[in-house]
Amino acid sequence: xxxxxxxxxxxxxxxxxxxxxxxxxxxxxxxxxxxxxxxxxxxxxxxxxxxxxxxxxxxxxxxxxxxxxxxxxxxxxxxxxxxxxxxxxxxxxxxxxxxxxxxxxxxxxxxxxxxxxxxxxxxxxxxxxxxxxxxxxxxxxxxxxxxxxxxxxxxxxxxxxxxxxxxxxxxxxxxxxxxxxxxxxxxxxxxxxxxxxxxxxxxxxxxxxxxxxxxxxxxxxxxxxxxxxxxxxxxxxxxxxxxxxxxxxxxxxxxxxxxxxxxxxxxxxxxxxxxxxxxxxxxxxxxxxxxxxxxxxxxxxxxxxxxxxxxxxxxxxxxxxxxxxxxxxxxxxxxxxxxxxxxxxxxxxxxxxxxxxxxxxxxxxxxxxxxxxxx
Amino acid sequence: xxxxxxxxxxxxxxxxxxxxxxxxxxxxxxxxxxxxxxxxxxxxxxxxxxxxxxxxxxxxxxxxxxxxxxxxxxxxxxxxxxxxxxxxxxxxxxxxxxxxxxxxxxxxxxxxxxxxxxxxxxxxxxxxxxxxxxxxxxxxxxxxxxxxxxxxxxxxxxxxxxxxxxxxxxxxxxx
Numbered sequence: 128x129x130x131x132x133x134x135x136x137x138x139x140x141x142x143x144x145x146x147x148x149x150x151x152x153x154x155x156x157x158x159x160x161x162x163x164x165x166x167x168x169x170x171x172x173x174x175x176x177x178x179x180x181x182x183x184x185x186x187x188x189x190x191x192x193x194x195x196x197x198x199x200x201x202x203x204x205x206x207x208x209x210x211x212x213x214x215x216x217x218x219x220x221x222x223x224x225x226x227x228x229x230x231x232x233x234x235x236x237x238x239x240x241x242x243x244x245x246x247x248x249x250x251x252x253x254x255x256x257x258x259x260x261x262x263x264x265x266x267x268x269x270x271x272x273x274x275x276x277x278x279x280x281x282x283x284x285x286x287x288x289x290x291x292x293x294x295x296x297x298x299x300x301x302x303x304x305x306x307x308x309x310x311x312x313x314x315x316x317x318x319x320x321x322x323x324x325x326x327x328x329x330x331x332x333x334x335x336x337x338x339x340x341x342x343x344x345x346x347x348x349x350x351x352x353x354x355x356x357x358x359x360x361x362x363x364x365x366x367x368x369x370x371x372x373x374x375x376x377x378x379x380x381x382x383x384x385x386x387x388x389x390x391x392x393x394x395x396x397x398x399x400x401x402x403x404x405x406x407x408x409x410x411x412x413x414x415x416x417x418x419x420x421x422x423x424x425x426x427x428x429x430x431x432x433x434x435x436x437x438x439x440x441x442x443x444x445x446x447x448x449x450x451x452x453x454x455x456x457x458x459x460x461x462x463x464x465x466x467x468x469x470x471x472x473x474x475x476x477x478x479x480x481x482x483x484x485x486x487x488x489x490x491x492x493x494x495x496x497x498x499x500x501x502x
Numbered sequence: 503x504x505x506x507x508x509x510x511x512x513x514x515x516x517x518x519x520x521x522x523x524x525x526x527x528x529x530x531x532x533x534x535x536x537x538x539x540x541x542x543x544x545x546x547x548x549x550x551x552x553x554x555x556x557x558x559x560x561x562x563x564x565x566x567x568x569x570x571x572x573x574x575x576x577x578x579x580x581x582x583x584x585x586x587x588x589x590x591x592x593x594x595x596x597x598x599x600x601x602x603x604x605x606x607x608x609x610x611x612x613x614x615x616x617x618x619x620x621x622x623x624x625x626x627x628x629x630x631x632x633x634x635x636x637x638x639x640x641x642x643x644x645x646x647x648x649x650x651x652x653x654x655x656x657x658x659x660x661x662x663x664x665x666x667x668x669x670x671x672x673x674x675x676x677x
């Protein structure tokens with residue numbers, strides 16, 4: 128019988144550009160156990176499909192990736208409550224103003240040296256680049272200080288060399304700040320509105336960052352081209368890519384887009400894990416502006432996180448970029464203790480393509496047709 | 503939003519439980535309420551079709567459009583009642599009742615040949631021709647002692663499914 132074989136080949140054609148979603152989903156396939164004969168009961172029995180649908184309504188792995196977990200309240204008894212109030216007073220009354228001052232001082236220092244460097248050193252490209260790099264690292268350190276970032280970096284620091292890209296899991300824009308304070312990365316990121324966008328298009332652009340708009344199909348090609356040019360230059364800052372393309376709540380990893388993995392470069396994975404003891408670092412961009420997110424971080428006790436620079440990986444012979452992306456995702460997920468889900472993070476903004484449904488329909492049809500032929 | 507569950511009082515929960523034949527425990531109702539609030543993004547009191555489809559696993563389901571007609575705009579009580587057929591405590595008749603309702607899209611209490619064909623069409627999409635679907639269906643109907651012209655009632659469903667087990671259970675995550 129050619130049924131299963133046919134199914135396999137066609138499914139690999141369907142899914143050239145992403146990992147196989149079915150590998151991750153609970154078994155419940157809609158194909159019935161092959162009986163010797165198809166009965167009315169088998170045809171009418173839609174319970175597997177219904178169960179899947181109801182299961183998705185009750186709980187689904189995609190929504191879970193983007194759920195901010197509310198902090199466990201610990202001020203539940205009469206002794207702890209005053210302590211908690213005391214903490215609030217310190218956090219909002221003392222820590223927060225101090226941090227605002229730190230950040231302001233940081234900005235003053237940064238701008239007062241960045242502007243002259245940027246405009247006066249026009250002729251000395253090398254020196255200017257070097258200074259700008261240091262200054263961007265400096266302002267990022269001020270940002271980290273403004274939420275008392277307790278960051279532990281493990282592994283060797285990234286070095287500058289051509290033909291390598293860094294990929295990391297993505298929880299919030301502060302990932303970028305945390306990584307940037309150690310090494311001036313050129314990052315590829317969604318273009319944001321407001322003051323963040325302004326910073327992006329002025330200062331960050333000078334470190335070689337590339338911005339795009341998720342919804343613009345045209346932007347993709349431009350970014351791909353810029354990226355290819357950038358990684359070739361020996362003098363450029365190392366490229367940092369968040370291949371998930373969207374912020375995930377640091378419990379899960381969603382699909383890695385393959386773009387970073389088909390450049391023919393060495394891929395250096397970075398795993399970032401936040402400790403939620405004081406604050407949830409997940410930026411739920413649907414519910415909060417980045418400013419509100421920063422305020423939340425600045426009024427908490429501290430942001431605690433671990434950063435691991437992991438073993439550089441290369442495309443193995445015979446490996447497709449998607450398999451490579453999945454392998455790197457594995458490495459990061461294991462290190463940071465994240466669960467893998469197959470979803471494309473962009474599904475936040477769009478509907479899944481009909482081909483997944485078609486796959487289910489195809490396997491159903493093939494089972495039924497097989498019975499038809501047997502008669 | 504995180505405290506939404508605290509808005510359900512014991513009375514509310516009991517009322518909802520009554521509405522779903524006590525097929526869910528109080529803990530499960532609380533979990534379902536949290537999920538309901540999560541899906542109902544603007545706190546309208548019901549979940550719109552668009553919000554259901556924002557769950558990719560649901561949107562991918564071949565029967566999603568058909569099910570949407572049943573669940574679109576349900577308030578929390580009816581939402582729970584709909585899901586109660588998937589409780590492990592639900593009887594086989596209750597589960598079959600739901601399956602029957604999925605087939606009986608016009609709600610006239612009987613399922614015709616074309617009703618079943620429509621579901622088959624959802625399930626097989628473009629991978630079977632309508633001739634093939636009709637052929638298969640008339641064949642199995644005849645073997646079971648029915649014809650193209652006969653209508654199936656809920657009792658027929660119960661008879662057709664017989665004593666064989668029906669696995670239709672969804673676990674509500676309780677923390």
